[in-house]
Amino acid sequence: MKAITRRPAADAPPPARRPVRWGGRLLSVAAFVLAASILVPSAQAATGDLRYDGCIGDLAGCTPTSPAGALDGAAAVAVTPGGTDLYAASHTGDDVSHFRIDTAGNLIFAGCIGNLTGCTPVTANALDGADAVAISGANLYVAADNGEDVSHFRIDPAGNLTFAGCIGNLAGCTPITPHVLDNALGLAVTRDSAHLYAAAFLGNAVSHFTIAPLSAARH
Secondary structure: OOOOOOOOOOOOOOOOOOOEEEOOEEEOHHHHHHHHHHHOOOOOOOOOOOOOOOOEOOOOOOEOOOOHHHHOOEEEEEEOOOOOEEEEEEOOOOEEEEEEEOOOOOEEEEEEEEOOOOOEOOOOOOOOOEEEEEEEOOEEEEEEOOOOEEEEEEEOOOOOEEEEEEEEOOOOOEOOOOOOOOOEEEEEEOOOOOEEEEEEOOOOEEEEEEOOOHHHHOO
8 A cells, every 4th residue: 555645735824934043042043044144253373374464674564664675685583482572674774673572472672783874783794694593591693694694682671682603614703614514595503503504505514513501612
């Protein structure tokens, strides 16, 4: 015996839609869908996604620095271990800029050091073509590809830099093997802050430097 399927009459009213409970209230299905679309975002940022929060420099639309060219040819940045200060090396500006980092992560220009007019001066051309920076405790090291040297700066408690000398083939720096820092583009410091390495593109070499320990550096 075949089952009989009853079809609603053409003029029969549509079936009643059951209400949905939301936050203790009864809502129609349409109201529930509308509330869900408003309260539940269609896409959420995943861990590690980036959100643009602004820029600093002499590009139109960015917060300016003084001097204006302090970040011309910005090539490398480094942040102190405590996350309170950032330093940027500028290849064209021939300087290193210092920024303080506020609690929201925004950068506040705090000055620059180098041969650019308006910056605290250093040994002539020591930062000519500054391309790489590395931080080791209260010390900052900067490689300059045109200067063929590595400059050493001490970082005071306020984050300000003091030029402490340079090593390389530039006049006024501690001399080393000729051309070994020619077009120096990269720096790295070991975790124990005992050694620094510099990569030179045209020198076709990686140079090794021993960093004097704190007790020795004080004398």
